[in-house]
Amino acid sequence: MKLITENEGKVFNPPLHAGVTSREIVGVDMPAQHVAFHMSTITPEGGGSELDTHSISEQIFYVLSGQVKFLGRGTEVIARTGQAVFIPAGEPHASINEGDVDAVCLVVTAPPL
Numbered sequence: 001m002k003l004i005t006e007n008e009g010k011v012f013n014p015p016l017h018a019g020v021t022s023r024e025i026v027g028v029d030m031p032a033q034h035v036a037f038h039m040s041t042i043t044p045e046g047g048g049s050e051l052d053t054h055s056i057s058e059q060i061f062y063v064l065s066g067q068v069k070f071l072g073r074g075t076e077v078i079a080r081t082g083q084a085v086f087i088p089a090g091e092p093h094a095s096i097n098e099g100d101v102d103a104v105c106l107v108v109t110a111p112p113l
C-alpha cells in the first residue's frame with residue numbers, strides 16, 4: 001500500500017495532445033504494473049488530443065470540471081462535470097475542450113501505455 005500525496009508524480013505534456021498538461025498519480029514509474037492513473041488539464045478553446053488508437057489499452061476519462069468533446073468511430077459525445085467516457089482498446093478517439101475554461105479529467109489507462 002502506498003499513500004500518494006498531491007505533489008508526487010511527474011508532470012508531463014502527452015505527445016499529440018496540444019494544450020494538455022498531465023500529472024501521473026499512479027503508473028509504471030510508481031508501484032503499478034497494470035494500470036496508469038493521471039489527472040489532465042485541457043486548455044480552453046481547442047486544447048485536446050489528435051485522433052489516437054491504443055491497440056491493447058482501455059481508457060476511462062472522468063470529468064472533474066469543465067466539458068470535453070470526445071470523437072470516435074462516427075460518434076461524438078460531450079462529457080460534462082461528473083460524467084465519464086469509456087474508450088475500448090483499439091477504438092480511434094480524440095478529445096477537445098471547446099469551452100472557455102480549463103477542463104480537468106481523471107484518466108485511467110489499463111494496461112499502461
